[in-house]
Amino acid sequence: MDPRHSAQDVLRCDLCETPVPPMYCDICHIKLCIPCVGVHLSDRSKEHRVVPFEERGSTTKCPTHPTKICELHCEQCSIPICALCVSSKEHKEHEVVDISESLTTKKEAIQRDLQELEKTIFPEYQTAASNIPALKTDARKHSQKLKKALQKQGEIIHKEIDTIIQKMQSEIDDMSTEHLTVIGKQEVAINHTITEIEQAILDLRKLLNTSDVCHVSKYKSKNEEFRRLPAQYQVTLPTFTPQEINVEQIYQQLGFLSKQVITTEEEKRLEEERWKEVWSLPLYNDSNVLPYCFLGAIHHVMISTINKQTII
Template sequence: MSEPSDEQAAMQHYLVCGTEDCQKNGQFYCNACHRPLCEHCRDEHVKIPDTKFHEIVLYRHRKQQLPVEKCKLHPTRNVDIFCKECKIPLCSKCSTMEEHHGHTFDDLEDIYAEKYVLWQGEFSKIQKYFLPTTQRLKTDIEEDATQIRKIMESLRTSMKAEVKSLKHLVDEVTSENLEHIYTMENSLLEMLKSQETTYDDYIAYLGKMSDEFQQYLSLTNQKLLFSETLKIKTIPETTKPILPVFTGGKVSKDDISKLLGRVNVPNKEPEKREIQPMEAVNTHMKSTEKQLEQSKEKSDMKQTLCLSSSVTKVREYSVPGVFSAYHESADKSGRLWVSDRGGNLVQTDLQGNQLQKIQTSGGEEGYHTATQDGDLIYTDKDKRVIYRITPDKKITEFIKTGDWTPLSVHFSRINEGILVGMIKDGKAKITRYSKAGKEIQNIQIDKQGQELYSTPHHITENTNGNICTSDHGKQAVVVVNKSGQHRFFYTGQGSVFSPYGICTDVLGHILMCNRISNTIHLLDQDGGFLTIIRSSQQSIKCPRGVCVDDENNLYVGQRDTNTVTVYKYLQ
C-alpha cells in the first residue's frame, strides 16, 4: 500500500483500509489476511474466488494474529501448525518429515486465538470477580471494626449511666470493667487487623497474578500459553467477630460487681463471611454484558457514528476577556468556559458573548472542568484549593489539597467523581475525589515503583475508564486504567513531542495538542496512532486546548489569539 500524501495525512484520521491505494475507513477485518477492509473492499473481497470463503468480521471482533516465529529447522518458514501427537509447534515443511508421518495437525493460529481468549478470561476473572470480591470482604471488615467501636462506646455509656448515682461506691469496679472493655476491644480489633492483612496479602497475590496473565497475553510470550497451567488460589476465609453484650447488675453495696455487670462475648461459633460464588458473578456479568451488547447493537443500528473522511469547520468566534485560548470546558447548557495563560477565566455562549469572568491563579494548565449539573470546578495553585462555581455564579470552596499544588482537574462523566493532577517537592500524582469531595484514590507509581507523572498539566477520562494525562515533564501522554494500573505511554510519532490540551470522544478516541509541531494527534483508546490533524486550510494553527461537546463537535483553542474554532470530525 502506498504512503498517503501530506494532504491526505492531514485529512485522514481513522483506521485505513488495508487494500492498496484505498484510503477509506477500515471498519471490517479479514481474519485470514489479517488486514482491515472498508465496506466496499469487503464486498469485493468475497467476490474473488481465492478469498470468497475468508472470515470477515467487524474490526473490534477481529482474531488475534499469530506472532511470527521462524522454524529452527527451516529458517525461511514460519511456525504455523501444531502436531497433536508430538505436542509441539512446527512449520508446514516439518510436517512432511518422516518423524511426523501419519500424525494429525491443528492450525496453530486457531489454537493461539483460543488460548488468547482463555487467558483473557482468566485476567477478566481477576478484574471482575477476585479483586472486587476481596475488596468487598475487606470493606466488610472495616465496617465491622466501625461497628465494634460504636458498640464499645455504647457499652461504656451504659456503664457510666449505671454508676453515676453510686459513684462513690463503685469507682474501683468501674475502673476494672472499663479496662476489661478496652482490652477486649483491642483484642477484637487486632483480630480484624489480622484479617485485613490476610486480604492485603491476597490482593497483592492477585496483582502479581494479573501481571503474569498480562505477560502471558503479550505477543512475545505466546509460548507460555502452552506450558503454564491456569490456577488461581481461592479467596481466604475469615470470620466475623462475635459482638459483646452488656449484662446489667443489681443495685447493692455488697454486690458491686453484679450491680455494674460485665461485658461478655456470646458463646457461639463465629459466622463466616459470605463469599459470593463465581458462578453467580459470571451469570450477572454475562447478563450485563449481553444487555450492553444489545444496547450497543441497537445504538449501532440507530446511528453508525464514525470518523469522517474530512474535517469541517462549523463556526469560530472570539472570546472577549482572554488573550489566548489555552483550555476549554464545554457544559451541557451549550456554553463554553475558556482560560488564558494570565489566569483569566471567561464563560461565553455559542456566539462568543461574555456571560461571566473571574480572575484565577491558573495559567497554561487544564485547571477547570464543567460538571453534568452545570457547575464549573477549577483549581487555585496559590491557595491549594479547588473551587466550585454554580450556575447562579456562586463560588464556594470545594476541596483543600493540603501541601499538594493542584494543576489540572477533570470531572468524570462515568462516576461523577473528580480527577486532580497535583505536584509537590518534585513529585506528582493523580488523586480521585468523590462527588462530595472525599479523597478515594491516589495514583503515583507503577508496579515497579517508578513515578508515573512529572507535570500533569492536562487530564481527561476515556469511555473505558482509562485516565489520560498530558504530562509536560514526561513529554508524553500517560494512560492508566481506572484502578491506577499503567497501560501505556504515547510519545508522538518520531519527532519531538510536547503534549498540551487533551480530551476524548464518544468513540473512545484520544485527542491531544502537540506544542512543538502545532498539530492535533488522534489515537484509539489503546494508544494506537490513527492520524495527525494539521491542515492549514482548516485554520488549525498553534493549538493549545481541545474539548468535545455533547454534539460531538471538536473545540480548538489557540495560542496568541482568543479565537475558538469548532469542527465536525465525526459523521
C-alpha cells in the same frame, strides 16, 4: 534523503523494500510482501513458514529436534512439540492437539480468567477493603457504648464499685483490641491479595497481547485461589447486662459482660451442619421425645426474660 528510508516507512519488505509488507517468515525472521512470498518459498535449502505479519512469533522450533517446527501441543506436559516428539517415550500415549487449537483454547481461558478477575473477584476484594474502615468504626463505637453503659451503673453505686468498673473496662478494651487486631489481619490479607490480583491482571493482559507460544503454554490459572476470599470473621460482640443495685452483691449487681466470640464464616457453617446432623438423629424424630437441647433453649429464653435490660 532516499524516500524509501524515511521515518514514515519503518516496515518494508526485506526482499524488495515494498512498504507495509503483510506477510512474515517465522523461520527466517524476514518481512515479505505478497509478490515476494513465492520467491522466498522457492528457496528450498531450508524450511520456511510464512504467516500473516500479525501472527509473527507463533512458530516455535522444537528444542528436542531443532530442524522441526512445533505444530502440536502436548496436553499432559503443556509444551509445544513436533511430529517426531509424538512417537518418543517422553510423550508416548499423551494427548496431543494442533498447536493453533491449543493456543486458541489457552487464549480463551486467559480471557475468561481476566474477565472474572476484573468483573467479579477484584470488585469483591475492593468491596471488602472498603468495608474495613466501617468495621473498625463500628467496633470502636460498640466498645464505647459498652463503657458508657457500664459507667452509668458505676455512677449509681459510686466508689464501692470503682475497682470492679476498672476491671470490666479493661476486659472491654482487651476484647476491642482483639477485635481490631482480627480486622487488621483481614485488611492486610485483602490488600495483599488485591496487589496479587492487580499483578495477575497485568500479566494476563501481556499474555493476551503476545504470540509467544511458549509463554502462553506455561500459563496456569490462579483464579481458583483468588476466588476464595480471605477468612471472613463472624464476631459475636460482647454485651453488658446491668442489674438492680445490691450493695451486698456489688460485683454481681453491676452487670454481666459477655465474652467476645470471633469465628470465621467457615466455622459457623460447620457448626450449623453439626446441628443439622444432631437434629436428624432418630431420637429427635420421635415426636414423643422432647430433645435435651430444646429444653436448654427454653431455659436460655427464661433467663433472658428475667434480665430486665440488656445492652447490645
